[in-house]
Amino acid sequence: MLESLIQNIINALQWGSFYALIALGYTLVYGVLTLINFAHGDVFMVGAYIAFFVATFCLTVLGLPGWVALILVIPLTMILTSLVGVTLERIAYRPLRKKGAHRLYVVITALMCGLILEHANLAILGASRKAFPVLIEVQVYNIGGVTFTNLKIAVIVTAFLSFLFLHWVVTKTRIGMAMRAISYDKFAVPLMGIPLDQIIVVTFILGSGFAGLAGLLFAMSYPVLEPYMGALIGWKAFIAAVVGGIGDIRGAFIGGFLLGAVEIMVVAFFPSTFRDLISFSVLLAILTWKPTGLFGIAQTTKI
Amino acid sequence: MMLSIENLEVKYGNIQALHGISFHVNKGEIVTLIGANGAGKTTSLHSISRLPPPEAPRVIAGDIRFNGESILKTKPDQVVKDLHLALVPEGRHIFGNLTVMENLQLATYARAKGTDFEPEYQRIFDLFPRLHERRKQRSESLSGGEQQMLAVGRALLTGCNFLMLDEPSMGLAPVLKYELFRKLKQLNDEGMTILLVEQNANLALHLAHRGYVLDTGKIVAEGTGEELLGNPEVKKAYLGG
Ligand SMILES: Nc1ncnc2c1ncn2[C@@H]1O[C@H](COP(=O)(O)OP(=O)(O)O)[C@@H](O)[C@H]1O
Ligand SMILES: [Mg+2]
Numbered sequence: 227m228l229e230s231l232i233q234n235i236i237n238a239l240q241w242g243s244f245y246a247l248i249a250l251g252y253t254l255v256y257g258v259l260t261l262i263n264f265a266h267g268d269v270f271m272v273g274a275y276i277a278f279f280v281a282t283f284c285l286t287v288l289g290l291p292g293w294v295a296l297i298l299v300i301p302l303t304m305i306l307t308s309l310v311g312v313t314l315e316r317i318a319y320r321p322l323r324k325k326g327a328h329r330l331y332v333v334i335t336a337l338m339c340g341l342i343l344e345h346a347n348l349a350i351l352g353a354s355r356k357a358f359p360v361l362i363e364v365q366v367y368n369i370g371g372v373t374f375t376n377l378k379i380a381v382i383v384t385a386f387l388s389f390l391f392l393h394w395v396v397t398k399t400r401i402g403m404a405m406r407a408i409s410y411d412k413f414a415v416p417l418m419g420i421p422l423d424q425i426i427v428v429t430f431i432l433g434s435g436f437a438g439l440a441g442l443l444f445a446m447s448y449p450v451l452e453p454y455m456g457a458l459i460g461w462k463a464f465i466a467a468v469v470g471g472i473g474d475i476r477g478a479f480i481g482g483f484l485l486g487a488v489e490i491m492v493v494a495f496f497p498s499t500f501r502d503l504i505s506f507s508v509l510l511a512i513l514t515w516k517p518t519g520l521f522g523i524a525q526t527t528k529i
Numbered sequence: 530m531m532l533s534i535e536n537l538e539v540k541y542g543n544i545q546a547l548h549g550i551s552f553h554v555n556k557g558e559i560v561t562l563i564g565a566n567g568a569g570k571t572t573s574l575h576s577i578s579r580l581p582p583p584e585a586p587r588v589i590a591g592d593i594r595f596n597g598e599s600i601l602k603t604k605p606d607q608v609v610k611d612l613h614l615a616l617v618p619e620g621r622h623i624f625g626n627l628t629v630m631e632n633l634q635l636a637t638y639a640r641a642k643g644t645d646f647e648p649e650y651q652r653i654f655d656l657f658p659r660l661h662e663r664r665k666q667r668s669e670s671l672s673g674g675e676q677q678m679l680a681v682g683r684a685l686l687t688g689c690n691f692l693m694l695d696e697p698s699m700g701l702a703p704v705l706k707y708e709l710f711r712k713l714k715q716l717n718d719e720g721m722t723i724l725l726v727e728q729n730a731n732l733a734l735h736l737a738h739r740g741y742v743l744d745t746g747k748i749v750a751e752g753t754g755e756e757l758l759g760n761p762e763v764k765k766a767y768l769g770g
Contacts, residue, residue, distance in 0.1 A: 326583035403635050407624040413584055414622035419609035419639030419687050 229371035234490050240378045240447070242486025243385030247440035248463035249470065249478035250392055251311075251433030257409045257473040258429045259323075262333050265314055265340035267460010269434050272343055273307035273441025274358075274451050275351075280306070281359050296361040303442045304435040311434025312427055314339050320423070340460070347453040358449035381443045388436050389479045396475055401428055409473065469509050471519030480520060485509065530597075531556045531691060531722055532577070532614075537591035539576055546572045546586055548746040554691075559713070559723040561733040561754075563767060564743035570726040571619050573743070574693050577724075578616045579605045610639040615689035619696050619726075621680040625669030629660055632668050632679055636686035646686070653682040656712055674705040681712070692716070693724040698732065710736050730767040734758045742767065 248270050255263045280302045284295035318339050322332050365376045396402040404425045408415050415422050444459075445451060462485060470481025488505040496504060513519070533553040539546055547569050554560045562570050575585035577593055579600060592599050595612050608614050624632050633653060637646050654661035657678040663671060668679055677697055684692060694713070698706040710732060717723055727733035734740050734754040742750040742763055750763055757763050 324581065400635070400638055403627065403631055404638060406626055407635055410624045410626040411622050413580075414618060414624065416580065416605035417578065417609060417616050417618060417622070417687075418636050418683070419606050420635070421604070421606045 230494075232372045234494055235487075236372070236374050236378060236382075238487040238490040239382045239483065240486070241489060242483030243381045244440055244444055244459065244482075245463045245466045245485050246385050246479045246482025247388055247436050247443075248460060249467035249482045250388065250475055251437045252464050252467040253470075253472050253475055253478035254392070254396075254405075254429050254433045256467070257475075258405050258426060259319075259408075260329065260473075261319065262336065262464070262472075263314075263319075263433070264333065264336040264460075264464070265343060266433065266437060267456040267458075267463065268340040268343040269307060269311055269314075269456070270437040270441045270444075270460060270463075271347070271451075271453065271456030272310050273303055273434075273438030274445040274455065275347065275356070275441075276306045276310075276438060277303040277442035277445050278356055278358055278451055281361055285359055285361075292361040292363075299361065299442060300439070303438045307438025307441065308431040308435035310343075311430040311437070315427065315430045320426075340456075344453045344457070351453070353453075356451040358445040358451060360449075361446060377447055381447060384439065384443060385479075385482075388439065389475070392432065392436070392475055395432065401425065405429060465506070465509055469512050469519055471522030474519075474521040477519055477521035484520075530554075531595065532724070533594045534573070534577070535592045535594065537573075537576065537593065538589050539572060539586035540589050541572075541582075541586045545589075546746055547576070549591060550743070550746070550748050551591075552741045552748060552751070554722060554724050556722055557717070557720065558739065559717050559725060559737045561725045561727055561737035561740040562743055563727055563730040563733055563740060563757075565767075566728070567745070568743040569746045570743055571695055572746075574616055574618075574695050574724070574726060577608075577614070577693065579603050579608050581605065606639065609687050609689070612691070613687070613689045614691045615684040615687045615693065617677075617680045617684045617692065617694040617697060619699070621676045623668050623671075623676050623679050623683065625667065627668060628665055629668050629671070629679055630664040632683050633660075633664075633686050636683040637688075640688050649686060653685060656685075656715075657682055673700045674702065674709075677701060677705075677709065681709075685716075690720065691722045691724070693726070695726045696728060697725075698727065698729050706732065730763070731758075 248266065251266050252263060255261055277299055281295055281299045284290045284298055285292065318335050319332060322335060367374055396405060404415065404420050408422065408425060412422065463482065466481035466485040467478045469484065470477030470479065485505060488508050489501055492501050492504040530553045535551050536549045537547050537551070538549050550573065562573060564570055572586055576588060588601055593601060595614065600608065600612065603612070624635065627635065633650060659675050660678055660682055663675065668676065671679060681697065697709055701709065713723060713725070714736060725733055725737060734757050737754045739753050740751065740757045741748050742757065750757060750760060752760065
């Protein structure tokens with residue numbers, strides 16, 4: 227009984243980690259721009275593919291051992307994925323922002339960007355799935371009937387460290403202060419001598435970089451890649467961010483783990499086909515009870 | 530001439546808000562721009578700050594020169610960072626979700642890293658002691674007058690030597706109004722050039738060296754503070770007879 231509880235908690239933490247890492251990106255961009263970046267789930271997918279290509283290159287072309295490859299794959303995936311996010315901002319969102327376009331058009335644009343990423347992938351790489359290469363030997367540990375792998379632990383630890391890092395950026399650094407300032411009053415930011423676009427780019431770098439990291443970890447954990455892999459998980463992470471209180475990074479983190487926990491609990495008691503139905507219903511109930519999300523105190527309190 | 534506006538015409542979309550206005554501010558002066566609601570005062574300041582549309586208008590003719598050079602291509606953050614020209618906007622626009630101290634710190638964003646800003650914070654706190662008492666509070670919780678002081682303090686911390694203020698006395702109790710104007714005088718005595726937009730023409734003209742009267746996007750009168758105070762038309766329209 228206790229073993230199965232602990233087992234479930236570990237599994238919940240692992241899934242929660244993926245949701246949380248993606249939700250952080252949704253919430254950062256929303257907090258700064260009140261833009262729901264619906265392409266974000268697909269940025270996660272692109273991150274997984276970038277990790278795939280970088281890993282394959284390191285292993286086969288450079289012939290590096292797996293752990294050396296991993297050390298290179300982590301930063302390269304994050305950097306390259308953040309470039310994808312920045313490119314979207316540059317070519318799709320920024321022109322609309324400069325024209326003062328209504329939010330509806332920006333959200334639709336974000337949705338289209340996501341679809342373009344998915345279908346560009348399909349067109350360029352074809353429909354066949356890709357198998358992610360093994361970078362580190364997965365060790366299975368069994369302590370008192372609870373089994374876990376080094377990879378699962380790494381995923382969970384990474385999510386926590388990422389949260390602590392982003393929380394530090396937002397609350398303690400000048401750039402984080404500027405991000406919070408934008409979320410409150412975009413108009414006055416340039417009057418402080420702060421280049422607005424530069425802060426927005428940093429926001430996209432952070433959000434997409436960690437989506438890339440999530441893509442890499444996901445691909446290592448579930449090593450089959452396909453163009454639509456970001457769609458459902460992206461939606462779920464978005465919902466997790468909203469339930470946590472979108473705009474607040476603590477909310478994204480808690481929301482991600484909450485969703486992970488609900489899903490694993492549902493599967494423990496019901497057939498697995500009920501998973502998404504019941505977990506979305508629970509989230510809906512939470513939102514009905516607290517429409518601003520768990521951490522959403524007021525409209526003005528973002529990031 | 531530090532700032533000169535030359536035949537400036539600007540539009541919001543298709544609507545023209547300034548119809549070729551010209552005025553200038555010399556170094557060390559206090560110049561005031563007065564006029565009724567909707568005259569184009571805020572529009573003028575936003576144009577000078579080079580804020581982007583849709584909040585600010587598009588320049589369609591004329592020029593804005595700072596120390597002799599056109600700044601029409603300058604970005605709003607560069608106006609603050611490189612020209613040391615700061616704006617205290619109408620309605621204050623402080624960052625209510627940040628503490629008072631964070632608001633002040635943020636204003637030093639574009640300035641050289643590694644500078645010790647402590648003496649400058651101290652100077653702001655000497656100027657506005659209330660801000661020191663409340664430095665750890667979320668700035669949303671400040672009273673209107675305190676928020677105005679924060680807005681001014683914040684602008685000063687950008688390292689400006691030219692300060693523009695848009696109706697800083699709006700919503701302030703008379704006592705606070707006079708106090709604020711005294712502080713502006715003090716800043717000017719210490720070398721700050723000031724362009725002050727006011728609806729409270731009487732107070733502004735008493736403080737300023739020179740003034741311009743703006744009416745529906747045109748300058749309709751100009752002169753020294755005393756001249757404008759004595760001008761019968763100005764008296765009738767803006768000084769209550
Ligand atoms: N963002 C805006 N979009 C469209 N028109 C505007 C905008 N801001 C001001 N205006 C118009 O420009 C004119 C001047 O306004 P403004 O500069 O705010 O006047 P003042 O500050 O003197 O009260 C007014 O007719 C106003 O309606
Ligand atoms: Mg105005």
